[in-house]
Each structure stands twice: as structure tokens, then as C-alpha cells.
Amino acid sequence: MKKVDDVEVQWAKFLEENPEDKMPMIDENLLRERMIKELTYVSAMDVKEYTLYQKWHEIKSKFPTESVNTLFGEEETFLADPVQAKYIAEAKSNIWIPESVEDYMDLEPVLEYTDDSGKGTKKGVDGSVVSYNIERNMDLPVRCNALKSFITNGRNNSNIGRNLHFIVKDNKTSKYLGVVTISSDFLDLTPRDKHIGWDRTLKTQGGMINHTGIGSSIVPTQPLGYNYVGGKLLSLLCLSDEVQKLWKQQYGDIMVGVTTTSLYGNTKAGGLSQYDGLDYWDKMGFTAGSVSYEPEKETIYMIRDWLKVKHTRKYFEWYIATKSTGQPYKRDHKNRSLQFVYAQMKIPKELIRSDHARGIYFSELYTNTNEFLRGDIKENQLVKKFDSSYEALVKIWKDKHARGRIGFLKKKNKVSYDTLFLDDLIYMNWEETKAKYLGQIGR
Numbered sequence: 001m002k003k004v005d006d007v008e009v010q011w012a013k014f015l016e017e018n019p020e021d022k023m024p025m026i027d028e029n030l031l032r033e034r035m036i037k038e039l040t041y042v043s044a045m046d047v048k049e050y051t052l053y054q055k056w057h058e059i060k061s062k063f064p065t066e067s068v069n070t071l072f073g074e075e076e077t078f079l080a081d082p083v084q085a086k087y088i089a090e091a092k093s094n095i096w097i098p099e100s101v102e103d104y105m106d107l108e109p110v111l112e113y114t115d116d117s118g119k120g121t122k123k124g125v126d127g128s129v130v131s132y133n134i135e136r137n138m139d140l141p142v143r144c145n146a147l148k149s150f151i152t153n154g155r156n157n158s159n160i161g162r163n164l165h166f167i168v169k170d171n172k173t174s175k176y177l178g179v180v181t182i183s184s185d186f187l188d189l190t191p192r193d194k195h196i197g198w199d200r201t202l203k204t205q206g207g208m209i210n211h212t213g214i215g216s217s218i219v220p221t222q223p224l225g226y227n228y229v230g231g232k233l234l235s236l237l238c239l240s241d242e243v244q245k246l247w248k249q250q251y252g253d254i255m256v257g258v259t260t261t262s263l264y265g266n267t268k269a270g271g272l273s274q275y276d277g278l279d280y281w282d283k284m285g286f287t288a289g290s291v292s293y294e295p296e297k298e299t300i301y302m303i304r305d306w307l308k309v310k311h312t313r314k315y316f317e318w319y320i321a322t323k324s325t326g327q328p329y330k331r332d333h334k335n336r337s338l339q340f341v342y343a344q345m346k347i348p349k350e351l352i353r354s355d356h357a358r359g360i361y362f363s364e365l366y367t368n369t370n371e372f373l374r375g376d377i378k379e380n381q382l383v384k385k386f387d388s389s390y391e392a393l394v395k396i397w398k399d400k401h402a403r404g405r406i407g408f409l410k411k412k413n414k415v416s417y418d419t420l421f422l423d424d425l426i427y428m429n430w431e432e433t434k435a436k437y438l439g440q441i442g443r
Contacts, residue, residue, distance in 0.1 A: 048441040096175035108171035181217035191285030215260035231274035262359035286357035
């Protein structure tokens with residue numbers, strides 16, 4: 001009852017601070033026309049082009065530039081924020097590049113936790129939620145964000161809810177091997193839920209979804225990813241003792257499973273992803289139409305203003321209200337709000353979603369993970385399924401995956417020493433971006 005009362009108190013305060021005469025003015029017809037125009041443009045793209053288009057928009061939005069005329073009458077363009085320029089240069093110069101093809105054997109991969117809040121929560125002995133301060137290095141989140149933005153073609157999203165952000169680095173040289181983010185798990189993935197035998201009420205209202213996380217970003221640097229299937233290394237590290245311990249420390253719930261989805265699903269040659277054939281990750285099936293097309297950022301802000309005026313309570317619950325833990329009151333608020341607005345505005349269905357399917361993968365950290373998630377057993381009855389130490393997981397990667405991959409590339413004379421760092425997108429238009437990078441998507 002206390003949780004509901006808290007939300008109602010927040011609601012009353014919100015109404016007091018947002019009287020009708022201070023609500024934004026939105027032309028509904030103009031907004032609908034704008035949405036249809038933008039959605040028509042992006043829905044004509046295939047999933048790879050749309051992925052790159054989102055990345056280009058993300059970088060243009062997050063890393064604005066300024067231009068000045070030089071003494072010679074030429075225009076010079078540079079990053080508006082010199083602090084951003086500093087961290088981008090630092091990230092780019094610290095990517096691991098092997099000097100010889102066998103250097104991967106000397107790697108000691110570790111996860112460096114990067115916290116962007118400085119706060120943690122845990123459950124007290126009486127079941128209450130207790131907040132506490134944790135050690136914080138202020139520049140770690142910025143470094144992590146710079147890496148996530150530029151080493152992958154996929155969009156660097158900020159997920160609402162639980163998030164553990166990590167830089168993966170070599171313990172010997174401190175060079176970067178990639179980034180990993182473990183976030184609040186998807187509520188509904190039918191193939192996974194059928195495999196577990198999950199009752200939706202127990203999963204949501206019973207809070208069992210809090211015992212699983214999702215690998216929302218699992219991105220190796222290059223050439224580690226290409227030469228040594230570095231994505232498989234990072235996928236294994238998502239299951240490590242360090243991730244499990246931090247999840248428990250931060251959120252008070254034991255982690256018993258990890259979900260992830262493949263970026264390109266069955267559109268890749270052979271339908272394979274970095275999770276196929278990987279120890280401890282089991283393929284559950286495919287999502288049904290996983291790509292939701294979105295308008296541009298300015299239009300999304302207009303949509304929020306429209307919601308605030310026309311559906312004030314929904315806007316409040318999606319964007320303002322929080323639980324007693326400080327977490328958002330509603331999960332997946334961005335997708336929920338967009339789908340609601342699409343329906344209210346009667347946006348044609350073919351402009352909203354593609355039928356592109358992503359592969360679903362699930363890792364059971366205990367032999368009886370599914371029994372625990374169904375509520376059949378208690379936490380003290382859980383039995384570890386495998387050795388999840390750094391040493392054991394890295395050994396699997398080196399012996400079973402990296403060795404075979406680099407051996408194959410050596411025979412074919414296809415070993416690469418090229419990095420992938422997309423900072424040039426800061427200064428490129430969409431046509432230039434597409435010409436240079438579209439052919440590399442999904443490789």
C-alpha cells in the first residue's frame with residue numbers, strides 16, 4: 001500500500017507544478033504529419049541500414065560541432081565540447097591492438113565497473129530497501145560512454161532501470177577490449193518464458209524477473225572481435241562471478257540467469273551470431289518483429305509534450321513517477337509510450353514495426369535456475385552450474401574459440417590489424433556515412 005500512496009503523493013505534486021495554463025501547445029495534425037513522414041522514410045530501410053541510420057543520428061545528437069572561418073577563408077569544424085574531444089581521443093588511443101597474432105594468449109581480460117550514480121541499493125534484513133554510497137571514479141562513465149558510442153554500429157542507448165556498465169580491459173596493459181552492459185531483463189520473451197515455464201504473475205508481481213538480467217550491450221573492440229571472436233569472450237564474461245556479485249550488491253537480488261538477443265537475428269549468412277556454439281548460452285528461438293521504427297529525436301520530444309497535455313496521467317507514470325527504490329514506476333516506458341501514441345494517432349501499422357526477428361539466448365547460472373524462477377525452490381537450494389571465474393571463462397574463449405579463429409585467418413591470409421572507431425561520423429552527412437559504412441554492418 002505504501003508504494004501506491006507514494007505514487008499518488010508524487011502525482012499530486014506533479015499536478016500542482018504543472019497547471020493546465022502552463023502545459024505546452026501542440027498542433028496534433030502537424031505532429032501526426034511529421035511522424036508519418038519520418039516513419040515512412042525509415043521503414044523503407046532494411047534492418048542494417050536502419051541500424052546505421054540510428055547510429056549516425058545518435059552521434060550527431062550527442063556530439064555537436066561548431067564551425068569557424070579560418071584566416072585563409074576556409075571553414076573549420078570541431079567538437080563543441082573540448083571535454084568530449086579529450087575522452088574520445090583517450091578511448092581511441094587505448095584500444096588493444098596485437099603486435100603478433102599470438103598476443104591474445106597473454107591477455108588477462110577483466111571487467112572494470114563504471115557507475116554513473118554513485119549510489120547503490122540493497123535489501124535489509126527486514127526486507128526493506130537500503131541505499132548506500134559506493135566508491136566512484138567520476139571519469140569512468142565518460143570513458144565507457146565514449147567507447148560504447150564509437151566502437152559499434154549499434155546504437156548506444158540509455159536503458160531505464162537496472163544497469164551495470166563495464167569497460168572490458170586487459171589487466172596487464174590496461175588496453176580496452178570492449179564494453180558490456182547488464183540491464184533489467186525483458187519482461188516478455190515467449191520462447192524463453194516457455195523454456196523456464198514462467199507464470200507471468202510470478203515473473204512480474206512476484207518479482208522473479210529481478211533475478212535475471214540482460215546483456216544489452218556486448219561489444220568487443222576491433223580487431224579483437226574479428227580476429228579472435230572477441231564477442232564470445234565478452235558474452236562469457238557477462239556470466240562471471242564479478243557480474244553476479246555486483247548485481248546482488250547493487251540490487252539485493254541473486255542473479256540466476258542472463259538473457260541476450262542477437263542484433264541481426266537470422267538475416268546474417270547462415271543465421272549465426274556470436275552466441276551460437278558458445279558454452280553456457282542456449283538458443284531459445286526468435287523474437288517476432290523486434291525492430292520498432294522511431295521518429296527523430298525532436299519529434300519524440302513533441303510526442304512527450306502531446307502526451308503531457310492529452311494523457312497526463314500516462315505521461316506522469318511513464319516519465320515522472322518512481323518507485324520507493326528510486327527506479328522508474330513503469331518499465332520500458334519509451335516503447336510503451338510510442339506504441340500508445342502510434343495507436344492514438346492511427347499511424348499505419350506498416351510504418352511502425354518490421355518483421356525482423358532477433359535470436360533469443362538464455363544462460364542458466366545454476367542447474368536448477370528454472371525451478372527457482374518458477375518458485376519451486378528457495379535461494380539456498382540453488383546449485384552452481386559451472387565455474388564462472390574469470391580464469392575459467394577466459395580459458396574457454398582462448399582454447400575453444402580464439403585459437404581456431406586466428407588459425408583459420410592465418411591460413412587464409414586474412415588477419416586484420418584494423419580498428420573500428422566511428423568518430424569520423426561526427427563530421428559526416430548521412431550519404432557519406434552510408435557510402436563508407438553500410439557494407440560493414442553485420443560483418
